[in-house]
Amino acid sequence: MANERVLIVDDEQEIVRLCAVILAGEGYVTEGVSSGWEALLRLEAEAFDLLIVDIKMPEMDGLELLRRARDLEPNLTTIVITGYATMDRAIEALNSGARRFVLKPFGVEELLSAVEDAMAQKRREEEVLRLRAQLPILEIGQMLMREGDVESLSRRLLDVVVRQTEADQAVLMLLDERAGELHVVAVCGLPDGIARQQRVPAAQSMIGELLEAQEPLVREVLADSPLESGVAAMWASTEPGSLVLTPLRTGQKAVGILGLGYRADAYHRGSNRRPPLSPSALNLLSIMAGQIAIALENMRMYELEQQRTEALAHALEQQRELDRLKGEFMRNVSHELRTPLSMILGYSELLTSGVLGEMRAEQIGALEIIVQRAFALRDLVDNITAILENESREPQAEPVPLAEIIEEALADFQVLADQASLTLKGEINVRELSVLGDPSHLRRMVDNLISNALKFTPAGGTVAVCLDSIDGEAVLRVSDTGIGISETHVGRIFERFYQVDGTIRRQFGGSGLGLALVKEIVEGHQGTVQVESRPGEGSTFEVRLPVMD
Numbered sequence: 332m333a334n335e336r337v338l339i340v341d342d343e344q345e346i347v348r349l350c351a352v353i354l355a356g357e358g359y360v361t362e363g364v365s366s367g368w369e370a371l372l373r374l375e376a377e378a379f380d381l382l383i384v385d386i387k388m389p390e391m392d393g394l395e396l397l398r399r400a401r402d403l404e405p406n407l408t409t410i411v412i413t414g415y416a417t418m419d420r421a422i423e424a425l426n427s428g429a430r431r432f433v434l435k436p437f438g439v440e441e442l443l444s445a446v447e448d449a450m451a452q453k454r455r456e457e458e459v460l461r462l463r464a465q466l467p468i469l470e471i472g473q474m475l476m477r478e479g480d481v482e483s484l485s486r487r488l489l490d491v492v493v494r495q496t497e498a499d500q501a502v503l504m505l506l507d508e509r510a511g512e513l514h515v516v517a518v519c520g521l522p523d524g525i526a527r528q529q530r531v532p533a534a535q536s537m538i539g540e541l542l543e544a545q546e547p548l549v550r551e552v553l554a555d556s557p558l559e560s561g562v563a564a565m566w567a568s569t570e571p572g573s574l575v576l577t578p579l580r581t582g583q584k585a586v587g588i589l590g591l592g593y594r595a596d597a598y599h600r601g602s603n604r605r606p607p608l609s610p611s612a613l614n615l616l617s618i619m620a621g622q623i624a625i626a627l628e629n630m631r632m633y634e635l636e637q638q639r640t641e642a643l644a645h646a647l648e649q650q651r652e653l654d655r656l657k658g659e660f661m662r663n664v665s666h667e668l669r670t671p672l673s674m675i676l677g678y679s680e681l682l683t684s685g686v687l688g689e690m691r692a693e694q695i696g697a698l699e700i701i702v703q704r705a706f707a708l709r710d711l712v713d714n715i716t717a718i719l720e721n722e723s724r725e726p727q728a729e730p731v732p733l734a735e736i737i738e739e740a741l742a743d744f745q746v747l748a749d750q751a752s753l754t755l756k757g758e759i760n761v762r763e764l765s766v767l768g769d770p771s772h773l774r775r776m777v778d779n780l781i782s783n784a785l786k787f788t789p790a791g792g793t794v795a796v797c798l799d800s801i802d803g804e805a806v807l808r809v810s811d812t813g814i815g816i817s818e819t820h821v822g823r824i825f826e827r828f829y830q831v832d833g834t835i836r837r838q839f840g841g842s843g844l845g846l847a848l849v850k851e852i853v854e855g856h857q858g859t860v861q862v863e864s865r866p867g868e869g870s871t872f873e874v875r876l877p878v879m880d
């Protein structure tokens with residue numbers, strides 16, 4: 332395959348040149364060196380896809396070079412070149428990992444077929460490695476499906492990483508952006524207590540650099556060097572070795588750091604030291620770090636969302652409790668008001684009747700004002716109670732004969748109408764008509780309409796209450812010849828507390844709750860209410876309700 336890099340090592344320049352010419356013809360990029368030492372320097376500096384080594388070389392022979400090269404990169408693909416005299420060593424080389432050998436003297440075809448074979452085998456092995464590398468990633472992916480919290484997920488993720496990278500120690504730290512520090516969420520191979528207390532300022536030079544990095548950072552921890560950061564400090568209690576620190580990032584966002592520790596004895600081999608992780612293992616680590624970052628960030632966001640939901644649920648619960656207390660309070664207040672009101676009305680009636688002695692004209696006038704205001708107050712208390720009931724209590728659903736309710740109301744309001752010099756008349760055109768609903772609510776609705784009509788009609792006027800059945804609906808009309816409502820206000824009179832103007836309240840009393848309650852009750856019975864009105868001429872309120880079959 333074109334552009335693959337080949338390092339050729341032979342003390343005989345002719346062989347190096349020959350190999351270079353043959354391979355360059357096939358598109359390989361070659362480099363030649365004449366000793367093992369030179370080869371190691373090149374391998375340390377750059378990555379090669381293939382190493383071709385002569386077995387018999389002075390100073391460091393091919394076999395030694397092979398061993399050291401594989402210490403640098405365990406998956407390095409190699410071919411050995413050998414004469415018959417070194418056949419035993421060639422076999423030894425194959426046993427220690429060389430893919431092919433080529434016998435001297437060799438022709439173009441022989442070299443090419445050995446190189447092609449070795450490279451094909453290398454590609455197959457890489458594919459296997461790639462597939463194997465998918466396993467931990469799959470495992471991490473599966474962890475996302477399971478329930479848990481950030482800490483337990485971190486611990487499980489760390490286990491997977493440690494298994495794959497054979498680290499002696501591992502730590503997973505998450506970035507707390509607001510506090511500007513990293514805190515440990517999971518450790519492996521480190522004293523649990525010590526490490527878990529650890530918080531590391533994110534601004535520290537190495538940490539800051541690492542959080543911004545895209546690749547793992549490999550650092551050596553020497554026995555006598557002072558440890559330079561809080562991360563390294565975690566290994567203070569252990570022997571010198573290597574740290575592999577990997578940034579955990581999702582796209583542009585730094586999530587935390589994954590730290591792996593390798594004890595020195597784990598990677599000192601012979602005279603040569605190898606880095607704790609090969610380039611392919613570092614690559615896998617980067618991929619795993621990406622997956623881990625996503626997993627943890629998702630879990631963190633999920634936890635945050637859950638906390639918010641809980642806070643909302645708590646607030647809702649508090650709101651409900653407040654509503655309940657408010658309802659209870661209002662009920663108590665209206666009960667406490669109703670009792671003295673009944674007394675006021677009762678005694679006023681006694682006084683008016685003359686049972687307690689004749690009264691002078693001006694006394695009767697004053698008494699009338701008391702009675703009027705007491706009735707208005709009772710009306711308000713009744714409306715508040717009805718609104719509260721409407722909000723909190725499931726309304727009753729029973730057949731309600733509307734005609735009866737209207738007649739009762741007409742009888743009750745007759746006194747008030749007489750006092751106000753108004754004509755109150757009823758026109759019940761259907762008797763056998765029932766609505767499925769709550770009798771006390773429906774009565775309240777009728778009362779509010781009649782009381783408004785009486786309230787807003789000057790003396791001498793008429794209030795007419797009419798019940799019909801039209802298109803299968805009960806139609807109740809309350810008309811008056813009163814002051815009427817102008818177009819600007821008519822759209823808003825059904826809102827709670829809305830009154831056409833403040834002077835009306837002073838003149839007629841009221842709270843602005845009556846029509847709002849009418850609308851709520853009517854709609855609660857699947858009905859509609861509307862008004863037609865002309866200022867100075869009067870108003871007609873029309874309620875339509877579905878009737879029972």
Ligand code: ADP
Nearest residue numbers: 783784787815824830831841842843844845846
């Ligand atoms: P209130 O307790 O003030 O009567 P309502 O909700 O019953 O409250 O009525 C709201 C407003 O609508 C009243 O203040 C009044 O301005 C107007 N209104 C209601 N009914 C009539 C009516 N029959 N004629 C004229 N205006 C009315």
